[in-house]
Amino acid sequence: MKKLMEEESQIEIKMVGALQRFGFTIQKQVKIGKYRVDILIEGRDCDLVVECDGAEFHTDQEKEKERDEYLIKLGYSVMHLTGSEIYRKADYHAFRIADRYFPELWQTEQYKKFEESEKQINKEDIDEYSDY
Secondary structure (H helix, E strand, C coil): CCCCCCCCCHHHHHHHHHHHHCCCCEEEEEEECCEEEEEEEECCCCEEEEEEECCCCCCCHHHHHHHHHHHHHCCCEEEEEEHHHHHHHHHHHHHHHHHHHCHHHHHCHHHHHHHHHHHHCCHHHHHHCCCC
């Protein structure tokens, strides 16, 4: 049996930093049932699990699917980001998470603080990741 990872990976640390810069309150390495999730963001209308998928982890797609289905049955939304997506565009993905899953964030002071960050996002990136 594979031991559950209890320490954060470098890609998780990078994604956590980006999410915190956007004002998210997050929980790291949270146990939900028999599973441990990388990042949990609880919101007013949505609870989102963000999985930071590195090359050496999450290699069993069948178990990943089973875990995702379990979390979805419990009412969580689940998002997977690859290590390369996080390394290249962590802030962009944090912005898209806020935009897609947590619109209430834009009604807070954090929005004003990060309004400039939104302007810096390359238009091509928005087209590339418009499927959120």
